[in-house]
Amino acid sequence: MKPSAFAVAxxxxxxxxxxxxxxxxxxxxxxxxxxATQPDSSSTGTYRPGAGTIILAQLSKALDARKLQAxxxxxxxxxxxxxxxxxxxxxxxxxxxxxxxxxxxxxxxxPSRLGLVFDKIVIKDKRELPFQYPAVVVAVxxxxxxxxxxxxxxxxxxxxxxKGTDTGGxxxxxxxxxxxxxxxxxxxxxxGAVNAGNRGVIGLKGLTLENPSPESSVIVSSKGDxxxxxxVQMVLRVSDPPKK
Numbered sequence: 001m002k003p004s005a006f007a008v009a010x011x012x013x014x015x016x017x018x019x020x021x022x023x024x025x026x027x028x029x030x031x032x033x034x035x036a037t038q039p040d041s042s043s044t045g046t047y048r049p050g051a052g053t054i055i056l057a058q059l060s061k062a063l064d065a066r067k068l069q070a071x072x073x074x075x076x077x078x079x080x081x082x083x084x085x086x087x088x089x090x091x092x093x094x095x096x097x098x099x100x101x102x103x104x105x106x107x108x109x110x111p112s113r114l115g116l117v118f119d120k121i122v123i124k125d126k127r128e129l130p131f132q133y134p135a136v137v138v139a140v141x142x143x144x145x146x147x148x149x150x151x152x153x154x155x156x157x158x159x160x161x162x163k164g165t166d167t168g169g170x171x172x173x174x175x176x177x178x179x180x181x182x183x184x185x186x187x188x189x190x191x192g193a194v195n196a197g198n199r200g201v202i203g204l205k206g207l208t209l210e211n212p213s214p215e216s217s218v219i220v221s222s223k224g225d226x227x228x229x230x231x232v233q234m235v236l237r238v239s240d241p242p243k244k
Contacts, residue, residue: 047089049082049121050132054196055236056080057096058143065114065226068103074116076234079144079193090129095122096236098135101216105225114226115218118236131238136217139235140209140228141194141202194233204232215239 049055057076075095082090098118106112118135120128194202201207201219207226210218219226 047084048130048132049090049135049238051238051240053082053131053135053238055082055090055096055118055121055135055238056194056196056233057236058231058233059228060095060230062230062232063114063226063228065103065112065221066105068100068114070100070102070115072100072103074098074100074118076118076236078121079233090121091123094124096120096135097122102218103226106221106223112221112225113218114220114228115216117216133239133241134215135236135238136211136215137209137219137234138211138217138237139194139198139200139202139233140204140207140219141198141233142192142204143229143231143233145192192233194235196235198235215242 056079058079060075060077063074075097078090078092078094078096081088081092096118097120098116101115101117102113103115104110104113116137118131120130122128192203201209206221206223208220208222210220212218219228221227
C-alpha cells in the first residue's frame with residue numbers, strides 16, 4: 001500500500017562539484033538533516049543527491065539475515081517527494097537501490113547482524129541518480145498502519161467521473177460493477193510514518209542500529225536473526241565527505 005496521503009516534501013539544496021563552497025540549510029522539523037544535491041557532470045543534466053540528503057523509504061521486499069550475504073541487492077521505494085527549487089526531482093515511488101555489506105546469523109557467541117548501504121536512486125524513466133556518497137540507515141520503523149472507513153458518500157469513493165456524464169451515472173455504474181469500491185475498503189489516514197528527524201530503531205523489539213563509521217549502518221538483533229518485513233520504513237541519509 002502506498003502512503004499517497006503524505007503531501008509533505010523535503011527541500012534539497014545544491015552542492016556544486018566545481019565550486020568548493022557548499023550551501024546548506026536546515027529543513028523544517030528536522031534539525032539533524034542538511035539535504036543537498038549535486039549536479040551530475042554528465043550530459044543528462046540530472047542531480048546527484050549530496051551529503052546530508054534525507055530519503056524516507058520503505059522496503060520493497062522483506063530481508064532475512066540468514067538468507068542474505070555481502071553484496072546481495074536491497075531495494076526500497078521512496079515514500080515522500082523530494083523538492084529542489086520548487087520542483088520534484090526525486091518523486092515518491094522512485095526506487096532506492098543498495099546492497100548488503102554483511103549478514104550473519106545469531107549464534108551463542110554473537111548476535112545476528114545485517115549491514116546495509118544504499119548507492120543510488122532509479123526513477124520511473126530509468127534514469128539513475130547515484131548518491132554523492134554512500135547513503136546509510138539512520139532510523140528503522142514498522143510499516144505505516146492504515147485505517148479504513150465505511151462510507152456511502154460518492155466523493156469518498158475512488159471513482160473517476162467521465163466528462164460529459166450527468167447525475168453521477170458513471171460513478172454509480174462503476175460501483176455496481178465493482179462492489180469493493182464501497183464499504184469498508186476506503187483507505188483513510190495512516191499512522192506511524194517516519195520523518196526526517198527520526199533516529200535509531202522505533203517500535204521494533206530486539207533490534208538496535210549501529211553506525212560503525214559515517215559510511216556504514218548495521219542492524220543488530222539481540223534475540224534471533226535480523227528480519228525486516230515488507231514495507232518496513234527507513235530513514236536514509238547520504239553520508240558526509242570522508243575526512244582528509
